[in-house]
Amino acid sequence: MSAPLTSLDRPNSYIGRSVPRPNAKRLLAGRGRYVSDLKLPRMLYAAFLRSPHAHAKIISIDIERARALEGVHLVATGADLAKICTPWTGTLDHFKGMTSSPQLPLPLDRVVWAGQAVVAVVAESRAIAEDALELIEVDYEDLPVVVDIDGAREAGGPLINPGSANNICFRSQLDNGTVDDAFAHAAHVVEEEFSFGRHTAVTLEPRAIVADYDPAAGMLTVHHATQTPYQFQDLYSRHYGIPEARVRVIATDIGGSFGMKLHVYHEDMAVVGLSILLGRPVKYVADRIESFVSDIHARDHRVRARMALDAKGEILAMDVLDLTAIGAFSTYPRTSVVEGNQVIRLIGAPYRFKNYRASLEVIFQNKVQTSQYRAVGHPIACAVTERLVDMAAAKVGLDPFAIRAQNVIADDAYPQTSPTGYRFEALSHQACLKRLHEMMDYDALRAEQAELRKRGVYRGIGIAAFVEITNPSPAFYGVGGARISSQDGAIVSLTPSGEVRCLISVTEQGQGTEAIISQIVADQLGLAQEHVKVVTGDTEVTPHGGATWACRGAGIGGETALRAARALKRNILEIAALILQEQPSALDIIDGEVVDAATRQQRLPIAEIARIAYFRSDTLPPGTQAQLTVGHHFAPQGYPFAFTNGIQGCSMEVDVETGFIKVLKHFIVEDCGRVINPMLVDEQLRGGIVQGLGAALFEECRYSETGQLVNGSLADYLVPMPMEMPDIVIAHVETPTADTELGAKGCGEAGTAAASACVLNAVNDALTPFGATINSIPITPAKVLKALKRF
Amino acid sequence: MSGFDENLLDEADETVRVRFVVNGRKVACEVAPRETLVDCLRNELELTGTHAGCEMGACGACLVQLDGRAVHSCLMYAVQADGARIDTIDGLSESGVIADLQAEFHRRNALQCGFCTPGMLVNANELLSQVAEPSREEIRDALSGNYCRCTGYEAIVDAIDAVAKARNEGGSAT
Numbered sequence: 001m002s003a004p005l006t007s008l009d010r011p012n013s014y015i016g017r018s019v020p021r022p023n024a025k026r027l028l029a030g031r032g033r034y035v036s037d038l039k040l041p042r043m044l045y046a047a048f049l050r051s052p053h054a055h056a057k058i059i060s061i062d063i064e065r066a067r068a069l070e071g072v073h074l075v076a077t078g079a080d081l082a083k084i085c086t087p088w089t090g091t092l093d094h095f096k097g098m099t100s101s102p103q104l105p106l107p108l109d110r111v112v113w114a115g116q117a118v119v120a121v122v123a124e125s126r127a128i129a130e131d132a133l134e135l136i137e138v139d140y141e142d143l144p145v146v147v148d149i150d151g152a153r154e155a156g157g158p159l160i161n162p163g164s165a166n167n168i169c170f171r172s173q174l175d176n177g178t179v180d181d182a183f184a185h186a187a188h189v190v191e192e193e194f195s196f197g198r199h200t201a202v203t204l205e206p207r208a209i210v211a212d213y214d215p216a217a218g219m220l221t222v223h224h225a226t227q228t229p230y231q232f233q234d235l236y237s238r239h240y241g242i243p244e245a246r247v248r249v250i251a252t253d254i255g256g257s258f259g260m261k262l263h264v265y266h267e268d269m270a271v272v273g274l275s276i277l278l279g280r281p282v283k284y285v286a287d288r289i290e291s292f293v294s295d296i297h298a299r300d301h302r303v304r305a306r307m308a309l310d311a312k313g314e315i316l317a318m319d320v321l322d323l324t325a326i327g328a329f330s331t332y333p334r335t336s337v338v339e340g341n342q343v344i345r346l347i348g349a350p351y352r353f354k355n356y357r358a359s360l361e362v363i364f365q366n367k368v369q370t371s372q373y374r375a376v377g378h379p380i381a382c383a384v385t386e387r388l389v390d391m392a393a394a395k396v397g398l399d400p401f402a403i404r405a406q407n408v409i410a411d412d413a414y415p416q417t418s419p420t421g422y423r424f425e426a427l428s429h430q431a432c433l434k435r436l437h438e439m440m441d442y443d444a445l446r447a448e449q450a451e452l453r454k455r456g457v458y459r460g461i462g463i464a465a466f467v468e469i470t471n472p473s474p475a476f477y478g479v480g481g482a483r484i485s486s487q488d489g490a491i492v493s494l495t496p497s498g499e500v501r502c503l504i505s506v507t508e509q510g511q512g513t514e515a516i517i518s519q520i521v522a523d524q525l526g527l528a529q530e531h532v533k534v535v536t537g538d539t540e541v542t543p544h545g546g547a548t549w550a551c552r553g554a555g556i557g558g559e560t561a562l563r564a565a566r567a568l569k570r571n572i573l574e575i576a577a578l579i580l581q582e583q584p585s586a587l588d589i590i591d592g593e594v595v596d597a598a599t600r601q602q603r604l605p606i607a608e609i610a611r612i613a614y615f616r617s618d619t620l621p622p623g624t625q626a627q628l629t630v631g632h633h634f635a636p637q638g639y640p641f642a643f644t645n646g647i648q649g650c651s652m653e654v655d656v657e658t659g660f661i662k663v664l665k666h667f668i669v670e671d672c673g674r675v676i677n678p679m680l681v682d683e684q685l686r687g688g689i690v691q692g693l694g695a696a697l698f699e700e701c702r703y704s705e706t707g708q709l710v711n712g713s714l715a716d717y718l719v720p721m722p723m724e725m726p727d728i729v730i731a732h733v734e735t736p737t738a739d740t741e742l743g744a745k746g747c748g749e750a751g752t753a754a755a756s757a758c759v760l761n762a763v764n765d766a767l768t769p770f771g772a773t774i775n776s777i778p779i780t781p782a783k784v785l786k787a788l789k790r791f
Numbered sequence: 792m793s794g795f796d797e798n799l800l801d802e803a804d805e806t807v808r809v810r811f812v813v814n815g816r817k818v819a820c821e822v823a824p825r826e827t828l829v830d831c832l833r834n835e836l837e838l839t840g841t842h843a844g845c846e847m848g849a850c851g852a853c854l855v856q857l858d859g860r861a862v863h864s865c866l867m868y869a870v871q872a873d874g875a876r877i878d879t880i881d882g883l884s885e886s887g888v889i890a891d892l893q894a895e896f897h898r899r900n901a902l903q904c905g906f907c908t909p910g911m912l913v914n915a916n917e918l919l920s921q922v923a924e925p926s927r928e929e930i931r932d933a934l935s936g937n938y939c940r941c942t943g944y945e946a947i948v949d950a951i952d953a954v955a956k957a958r959n960e961g962g963s964a965t
Binding site for chain 1: 823825826833834837838839840841842843844845846847849850852879880881884893896897898899900902903904905906907908909912930931932934935936937938939940941942943944945946947948
């Protein structure tokens with residue numbers, strides 16, 4: 001553990017404490033306020049007619065009967081919305097050479113995936129709107145469908161975007177050191193081709209939006225279940241030509257997001273336009289099948305990779321080709337190439353070899369878009385690397401722990417730059433490895449495994465080291481021209497009754513943002529946490545900032561709150577010093593009382609300072625202007641990202657008759673720097689691991705040859721349930737970043753990052769006696785039986 | 792369900808009067824025959840604590856008590872519940888019957904976004920009313936009709952386990 005930021009025996013020391021989330025009580029009482037709950041006066045409901053074809057020309061649309069249905073207020077096509085909304089393109093400048101077609105809320109003449117919204121109906125109820133959809137007739141002419149990666153890459157094959165030379169969105173290459181030379185002189189080479197199926201976020205609350213345009217005020221208010229209200233304020237303003245100050249985006253309680261709800265969706269843009277056309281609030285909540293066919297998907301990679309080692313098991317080089325298919329467009333405004341980019345840059349990250357070559361090819365296809373979802377690229381990079389390390393260990397004759405201990409970057413060797421260009425400030429692979437070994441009781445697990453194998457019980461043990469990207473600087477999006485902030489802002493006020501209110505740009509989706517911000521503010525100011533009120537998620541109220549994504553809430557938002565709280569404390573003590581005729585430096589605040597800094601003797605409640613400043617400023621010395629509201633912005637500087645690291649382990653049993661896998665126990669040792677609330681960090685890790693286990697074992701968006709999603713319901717698409725999930729044992733190593741006072745890094749992706757790698761290694765370990773291997777995720781029972789040649 | 796004029800059946804605005812005892816109070820409302828109970832609770836009665844997650848009985852977000860037993864309110868029409876006693880998260884909260892579960896969920900952070908939580912609590916309450924001290928395995932089994940995408944379930948299992956033990960000891964969970 002690192003030294004605490006403030007001594008834990010000091011009153012109001014909240015940084016490092018497991019305190020429950022104040023805002024969770026509402027949710028437990030059923031008093032959450034989700035956008036899907038919202039009902040506004042004169043509100044209408046939108047529904048969308050969707051394309052049954054994966055690729056087709058729109059010949060004609062007949063909306064007359066729908067328009068005539070009683071209760072229908074508007075039927076809008078692509079052409080109607082194109083008159084008021086400017087198109088968007090999902091490219092960024094720093095991804096050199098990437099292309100993507102312009103997009104509109106609804107298509108004008110062509111559909112490019114099955115499920116794409118084509119016509120919008122707005123009616124007095126969702127049911128009437130859906131009735132009207134059935135009265136719309138659209139004539140389509142089928143176009144050739146491009147579904148899989150190979151088909152999309154075929155020379156002379158069908159093109160998704162007319163006028164383009166091929167179906168390539170983006171290509172990138174990395175080449176560092178002397179890769180060919182290293183492979184030529186290697187004692188051992190391991191090589192594998194991996195595939196990673198598409199999966200999706202499956203937030204329990206689907207996407208929800210209520211757009212409310214008031215033509216009299218020229219004001220657009222959007223209640224939007226999103227992580228990033230400021231990003232959408234900017235986008236709605238620019239694409240609909242409304243001044244930014246007249247666009248307000250409110251993100252209240254959100255029923256899960258995981259990165260999925262920060263992208264532009266065609267329906268959401270359409271709903272804003274529909275509200276503008278009608279001058280009334282319009283609500284749209286995706287139903288579950290709509291979520292499956294229109295929420296972003298993630299992954300869909302095929303990676304061929306090889307690793308060269310010397311005779312002792314030292315990793316010399318890696319050589320990687322990542323092919324990824326992203327749908328027919330690149331997603332706006334964050335693009336669909338970030339995942340592939342992170343795959344090729346995170347591969348090999350824990351290890352110290354220097355020769356690395358990677359090619360990335362990002363490919364269009366007729367499916368819904370992919371984009372950033374929890375742990376973007378990490379699970380793929382981690383699975384590829386860690387599986388190859390295990391294959392190498394077997395070849396060299398080393399234990400999985402031993403080969404990793406031999407190859408990880410030493411804890412005392414930082415700073416380091418990876419062969420892919422990432423700069424690591426300080427990581428702790430050695431400490432984490434050691435801790436995991438003890439925590440798993442590894443030797444005993446291996447002994448038990450050997451014993452059980454004699455009885456025909458096949459257990460597998462897998463480990464996987466990972467590096468996670470957190471606290472992104474403008475290097476992530478800003479440099480590419482995206483108006484996505486990497487800074488955050490906070491406004492902290494002392495209220496007239498001596499409480500503190502913090503308005504902050506990071507947002508809450510249940511991870512505990514508001515809780516940790518109130519912990520930091522209370523800790524730094526010196527008052528009880530219940531006297532700090534944190535407000536998030538309203539562009540009209542909170543200052544502009546990046547909000548919560550890519551594990552930046554604690555590291556960047558937390559630092560913003562810390563600095564704002566310190567500034568307010570200085571201002572409070574200045575006024576206190578005037579009143580008490582002391583030097584500010586001789587005073588401190590503890591438990592809401594100004595005290596003598598040396599003796600801790602109580603001098604004056606801060607409520608009294610507030611009373612005097614707000615109501616009796618006449619009693620303060622002439623010229624005094626109390627500043628009891630402080631605004632502060634913080635943008636990360638120093639390292640472009642605060643990388644974190646850790647290692648996961650799991651123990652599982654494979655039923656070789658049925659192919660079923662039972663995860664028995666999962667372990668993680670994680671280093672996210674300063675831990676603000678251990679309980680909340682642990683819960684992020686657990687939730688992340690279970691999402692990763694879902695991806696590893698169950699979750700896949702399956703398509704037919706004609707590009708139809710065939711399992712778009714919660715009965716068909718398997719999400720992990722309690723019965724299938726193990727208990728998860730957690731330990732921490734703390735290496736705070738020196739780039740901030742707080743020292744916090746992110747932890748939200750860590751669980752997801754390595755869970756599938758861990759499972760992949762464990763399953764392969766279990767199948768070792770059969771000489772069977774698996775290189776494809778999700779690892780379904782059918783794939784296990786196929787590997788065992790029993791299916 | 793008789794006495795309809797056949798000619799009216801095609802009308803989209805056809806409604807039926809239904810009466811329930813919801814959270815201890817008699818209520819009556821006009822619903823379309825095709826309206827599900829969850830939509831009726833959320834839209835007509837504004838009891839938005841009950842959530843719709845999948846609308847096919849898979850995710851458990853819409854669980855309510857119907858005549859004392861947990862049911863999926865997305866899998867029945869409001870008209871089918873005519874005459875029933877319905878208790879939602881709102882009523883269960885106000886009556887205090889799940890206060891210990893709520894406190895333990897809070898203490899252990901057995902929720903994140905909170906969208907699954909009302910259904911989870913209805914199911915947990917159902918389980919503890921049927922099985923006095925379920926094993927962790929039984930708790931996991933019982934919850935396997937309630938999806939939670941945020942927590943990874945362990946804290947939920949821990950919370951229910953602690954409440955079961957505390958109820959048996961006649962105290963409250965700590």
